[in-house]
Every structure is written in structure tokens, then in C-alpha cells.
Amino acid sequence: MIGVYDAHNGEYFTLRAALMWTINDFPAYGNLSGCVVKGYKACPICGDDTPSHRRQRAAFNGKPEYGIPPEPLTEKKCCIWLKMKSIFFDLEYWKYLPVRHALDVMHIEKNVCDSIIGTLLEIPGKNKDGIAARLDLLNMGSKLICNPVWRRRTRLPPGPWNLSRAEKREVPEGYSSNIKNLVSLQDSRLLGLKSHDCHTLMQQLLPVAIRSVLEKPARYAITRLCFFFNAICAKTVDVSKLDKLEEDVVVTLCLLEKYFPPSFFDIMVHLVVHLVREVRLCGPVYFRWMYPFERYMKVLKGYVQNRTRPEGCIAERYIAEEAVEFCTQHLSDVSTVGVPSSQKMGVSKPLSGCTVSVVDQDLLNQAHLYVLENTEEVLPYIEQHMIHIKTAYPKFRKRTKWLQDKHNSTFIQWLRFKVQSELEEDNNGVSENLRWLAAGPNMAVPLYRSYLIKGIKFNIKAQDDVRTTQNSGVYLLAQTMQVASAKDKNPILSNMGFYGVIQEIWDLDYQKFTIPVFRCDWIDSSGLVVDELGFTLVDLSKIGHRNDQFVLASQVKQIFFVDDPMHRGWSVVLSMPNREYNDVIGDEVLGDVIIECEPFTRGMPNVDTFDELVLATKQSVQKILDPD
Numbered sequence: 001m002i003g004v005y006d007a008h009n010g011e012y013f014t015l016r017a018a019l020m021w022t023i024n025d026f027p028a029y030g031n032l033s034g035c036v037v038k039g040y041k042a043c044p045i046c047g048d049d050t051p052s053h054r055r056q057r058a059a060f061n062g063k064p065e066y067g068i069p070p071e072p073l074t075e076k077k078c079c080i081w082l083k084m085k086s087i088f089f090d091l092e093y094w095k096y097l098p099v100r101h102a103l104d105v106m107h108i109e110k111n112v113c114d115s116i117i118g119t120l121l122e123i124p125g126k127n128k129d130g131i132a133a134r135l136d137l138l139n140m141g142s143k144l145i146c147n148p149v150w151r152r153r154t155r156l157p158p159g160p161w162n163l164s165r166a167e168k169r170e171v172p173e174g175y176s177s178n179i180k181n182l183v184s185l186q187d188s189r190l191l192g193l194k195s196h197d198c199h200t201l202m203q204q205l206l207p208v209a210i211r212s213v214l215e216k217p218a219r220y221a222i223t224r225l226c227f228f229f230n231a232i233c234a235k236t237v238d239v240s241k242l243d244k245l246e247e248d249v250v251v252t253l254c255l256l257e258k259y260f261p262p263s264f265f266d267i268m269v270h271l272v273v274h275l276v277r278e279v280r281l282c283g284p285v286y287f288r289w290m291y292p293f294e295r296y297m298k299v300l301k302g303y304v305q306n307r308t309r310p311e312g313c314i315a316e317r318y319i320a321e322e323a324v325e326f327c328t329q330h331l332s333d334v335s336t337v338g339v340p341s342s343q344k345m346g347v348s349k350p351l352s353g354c355t356v357s358v359v360d361q362d363l364l365n366q367a368h369l370y371v372l373e374n375t376e377e378v379l380p381y382i383e384q385h386m387i388h389i390k391t392a393y394p395k396f397r398k399r400t401k402w403l404q405d406k407h408n409s410t411f412i413q414w415l416r417f418k419v420q421s422e423l424e425e426d427n428n429g430v431s432e433n434l435r436w437l438a439a440g441p442n443m444a445v446p447l448y449r450s451y452l453i454k455g456i457k458f459n460i461k462a463q464d465d466v467r468t469t470q471n472s473g474v475y476l477l478a479q480t481m482q483v484a485s486a487k488d489k490n491p492i493l494s495n496m497g498f499y500g501v502i503q504e505i506w507d508l509d510y511q512k513f514t515i516p517v518f519r520c521d522w523i524d525s526s527g528l529v530v531d532e533l534g535f536t537l538v539d540l541s542k543i544g545h546r547n548d549q550f551v552l553a554s555q556v557k558q559i560f561f562v563d564d565p566m567h568r569g570w571s572v573v574l575s576m577p578n579r580e581y582n583d584v585i586g587d588e589v590l591g592d593v594i595i596e597c598e599p600f601t602r603g604m605p606n607v608d609t610f611d612e613l614v615l616a617t618k619q620s621v622q623k624i625l626d627p628d
Contacts, residue, residue, distance in 0.1 A: 515552070518553055
């Protein structure tokens with residue numbers, strides 16, 4: 001509580017602060033809340049009803065389970081159950097809060113990912129399988145085929161969660177080049193995974209990497225869990241779908257129980273059940289996870305120059321940076337030296353040297369026509385030109401495709417003469433931009449290998465071939481004409497997604513300004529399928545749309561392709577979480593907090609109909625993927 005001056009009303013008022021919840025990892029959760037977070041009653045939300053899979057022999061006896069889920073502790077019951085009350089209870093409203101300490105999704109996701117990767121690859125220290133886990137199964141009478149074989153040496157038969165030696169090597173190689181330094185192929189291990197590495201693996205790469213390994217039911221259960229984390233970390237939350245999402249994650253954990261040993265289900269896996277509840281009560285998870293705090297801790301560690309006086313170093317460096325930032329506010333319009341520009345500016349500029357080339361006239365007209373059709377000032381002239389064509393060719397006025405082809409072949413020349421005639425009139429209203437657009441671009445076109453578009457780096461395919469990163473994949477959602485057959489003379493307009501690879505980056509020169517465009521190889525519709533789990537598969541060798549290769553650089557969204565380990569020659573499409581640079585964000589750190597991965601599918605397939613769905617979809621997809 002502090003007195004603050006209101007400059008608008010010219011008076012003082014009392015400013016009060018309220019503590020909504022604390023944000024911390026799970027061990028700190030126990031220290032701050034007074035709850036026991038270890039042992040058989042480690043869940044602070046379930047309390048005494050915390051299920052312990054390792055001791056519930058009846059739950060693994062092969063009989064149906066009709067028990068109901070435990071109710072979360074109410075505010076009053078939680079106060080009674082606590083062994084120790086923290087200082088936060090001095091706040092008069094604290095005991096009425098439904099969520100006092102938020103579960104950290106960052107650490108939960110990392111620990112679950114470590115458990116899955118460690119069990120699949122049998123990484124020492126992270127493997128949930130072993131002789132003790134197999135003895136648990138023997139004691140419970142469950143998964144008899146996994147019981148230890150007692151001979152001269154105790155042998156553990158492979159379980160549904162085990163990978164062969166060849167599969168262990170296949171999984172890391174199919175991940176991504178940016179984490180190749182973390183992969184040890186000699187002993188089939190992933191080393192030094194950080195929280196963000198696990199975030200990317202869990203939500204993007206792991207579902208792709210296991211597509212050709214494991215048994216189908218076990219693979220399906222892991223994929224469902226990855227889909228859940230993808231949905232729970234979304235920037236926007238549809239409240240109406242939370243109940244269904246909560247039901248899905250319960251079913252997912254039940255599926256995992258069918259194929260993984262009981263030792264896999266530690267407290268971190270159990271806490272996944274409660275994440276939807278906290279989203280319902282507290283909102284999106286990116287406001288409550290520890291990514292910003294972990295990153296800021298790294299910044300504070302960088303302040304320390306004298307390790308014997310760390311607090312003093314942090315305080316002095318913080319004051320110095322605060323003073324510099326205050327001064328830069330008065331120099332916001334000045335070009336500074338040595339200070340990086342704000343990413344919110346959304347600067348677009350070339351990142352490589354250019355090669356000036358005189359391009360083919362047909363290709364230049366194709367690029368110029370696309371620029372014209374996507375310029376707002378030109379839209380009225382497009383309507384006039386279509387009316388002109390229908391008047392000149394009345395017997396073709398109902399043939400939409402013929403009219404569009406005629407428009408594409410004659411519009412550039414027609415617009416040039418139209419604008420020239422208007423410029424000869426007084427008060428013509430022709431803008432400077434429209435004048436130079438109608439005149440057309442220079443035939444000598446600068447070609448770049450790399451370009452920055454609104455803070456996002458794009459490369460041509462030839463540049464990606466010599467690098468370990470991939471920045472040449474693009475996706476475009478556009479309204480286009482769709483025909484039922486080659487003889488269809490009246491196509492319909494509808495939105496359609498296009499996947500492509502950048503082959504060239506052109507910077508069209510219109511004398512007074514330049515417009516960057518991408519010349520892409522677009523995937524033909526015959527090389528595009530969506531499988532039963534929502535993965536978009538493309539065949540990069542099937543190129544189509546040769547007469548419409550260009551796209552404005554500002555229109556595309558960056559994607560990347562991962563080789564499909566299940567079908568040779570096909571690739572899985574993964575999306576990049578592009579930032580919205582036009583949005584005004586007061587704090588740039590917020591852009592680093594929102595780590596959202598595009599989902600493969602908008603929902604999880606129904607478990608009851610999964611086998612039928614897989615069979616029907618697989619038969620249709622298989623004909624396309626393997627025509628022979």
C-alpha cells in the first residue's frame with residue numbers, strides 16, 4: 001500500500017497490490033505452500049486421495065476400473081490438510097484463493113519429456129524401466145510378457161516402450177540439425193536437454209520422430225500426450241473446449257498405463273491431469289510458467305564480475321542499465337551506434353549481397369502481375385478491366401476461367417495505357433505509387449540469397465543446402481479458383497493452403513521503391529495429404545502451379561520440412577511460431593515468454609473409433625504415398 005499521485009485528477013490515491021499466486025518449480029511449491037510434495041501423497045491438489053500406481057495392485061489385475069476421480073481439495077479442506085501454514089496466510093484473502101501456487105508447466109513438460117526420452121532410449125538415470133519396474137509388474141500380475149527371465153543372467157524381455165538398437169539411432173537423426181550437438185549416436189542418448197529443447201521436442205519433433213518406431217498403440221498414446229501439451233501452451237484458449245481437453249488427457253494417461261511400467265507414472269506425470277483446471281481458473285499458461293524468470297536469472301548471472309560480491313555486482317549493473325535505458329527514451333528517433341534496433345520495428349532488409357540479373361520477360365510479367373493484384377490501389381482498375389473484357393467478348397462473359405486467363409494476359413498493358421491517359425488529365429487523382437507501379441519494374445532484378453522480412457529470416461533453397469538450418473519453407477493461405485475437372489469452365493473461389501520452397505528472392509525495382517517477392521516451387525495438390533493423426537505430408541518432388549510461382553514476401557508464413565521416417569520421399573510440415581510485429585507490445589520480454597508451436601491438428605482422434613479411423617484413412621493415404 002503506497003500513496004501515488006494522479007496527474008490527470010491532480011490528487012493522491014492509495015495504490016494497493018494483491019498477490020494472486022506464486023510461480024515456482026515443484027520443490028519450491030512444497031516449501032511455500034506447506035504441502036508434502038514427496039512420497040505417496042505428493043499431489044497438493046488431490047491431497048489424501050492422491051493415487052499411487054505402484055501400490056494399487058488391483059488397478060493392474062486386468063479387470064475394469066469403475067472408480068470415480070477424486071475431487072480437488074477445496075479452500076477450506078486445503079487449510080485443514082496443510083502441515084504448516086506459510087506467511088502468505090497473513091493476507092486476509094489468501095485462504096479463499098482456489099489457486100495459491102501455480103503449477104509450472106515448463107518444468108512439468110521438461111520432466112515428462114525426460115521420462116519419455118529416457119525410457120525410449122534407455123538413458124541411465126532417466127530410464128523408468130529396469131529390474132525393479134519389472135518386479136512390480138510381476139507382483140501385480142500385469143504385462144506377463146514383460147516379466148524378467150531368470151537364467152544364468154537376468155534378462156528383461158522388450159516391452160511395448162522399448163526401441164531396438166536400430167530404432168534408437170533412427171530417432172535422434174530424424175530430429176533437427178539445431179540439436180545435433182546434443183545427440184550421441186554411439187550410445188543412443190540425448191545429452192544436456194534444456195527446458196526449451198524439451199518444449200520443442202515434445203510439441204513438434206517427438207511425434208514425427210516416433211512415427212516409424214514402437215507399436216502403434218504405444219506410439220499413439222505418446223502422440224496424444226504431445227498434442228495435449230501443444231494445446232495447453234496455446235496463446236489463446238477456447239474455454240468451451242477445456243472440458244473436452246480435460247477428458248482427453250485423462251484418456252491419454254490411461255492409454256499410457258496400458259503400455260508403460262508403473263514406475264513411469266511419477267508425480268510429474270500425475271500433475272498433467274490438473275493443468276487444464278489451472279488454465280480454467282488462471283488463464284493461458286504463458287502468464288504463469290518460469291521461462292521469463294529462468295532467462296532473467298541468466299541475465300543477472302551475466303552481471304556478476306566479482307564472484308565474491310555477486311549482490312553488489314548485480315545492483316550496480318542494474319542501476320547503470322536503468323540509467324542508460326532512461327536516456328535512450330529521449331533518443332528514440334536517433335540512429336544509435338552499437339545498440340541493436342528494436343525488434344518491434346519489423347524491419348525488412350536484405351541479409352546478403354545481391355546478383356543483378358536480366359530475367360526472363362515472362363517471369364517478370366508474372367511477378368509484376370502478382371504485385372498489381374495484391375495492391376489495394378490497383379483493385380478498382382482490376383474491376384474496370386474485367387468489365388471491359390466482358391463488354392468486348394460478350395459470348396465469354398459466363399466463362400470464369402477464360403475471363404481470368406484473358407485478364408492475366410492483357411491487364412499489365414491495359415493498366416499502363418489507362419494510367420498514362422489519366423495522367424494527361426487535370427486533377428487525375430493518380431498517386432505517385434500507382435504511377436510507378438503501372439510503369440512496371442526494371443528488367444535488371446537484384447537477386448538475394450537471404451532476406452529479413454519483419455524480423456524473420458528467409459533463405460533460398462541453395463543457401464539452405466549449405467547450412468545446418470532451414471529457412472526456405474513457406475506457407476500461403478490464399479483465395480484461389482478451384483475446378484472440379486479439366487473441362488470445368490466455372491470454377492469456384494475458396495481459400496486454399498499452398499506449401500512451397502523459396503528458389504529465388506527478387507527485389508523488384510519500381511524506380512522510387514522496391515518490393516521483395518519470392519519465386520517458389522509450390523507443391524502440387526497430388527503431393528499433399530493429411531494422415532489420420534493430422535500430420536500434413538508433402539512430396540517435395542511434385543511441383544505444380546508453374547504459371548503462378550511468385551508471392552509477396554510479406555504474405556507468407558515460415559514453415560520447415562522434416563523427413564517422414566515412415567514414408568520415403570515424403571516430408572512432414574512443421575510450422576514456426578511467427579511473431580506479430582504489428583501488435584504494440586509494451587514489454588518486449590513478452591514476445592520471448594509466448595512460446596507457441598502450431599498444432600498438427602485441432603483435436604485428438606476419438607479413442608473408440610481410432611482403429612476404424614486409422615484403417616480407413618491409412619488405405620486412402622497409402623495409395624498416394626506408395627502407388628506401387
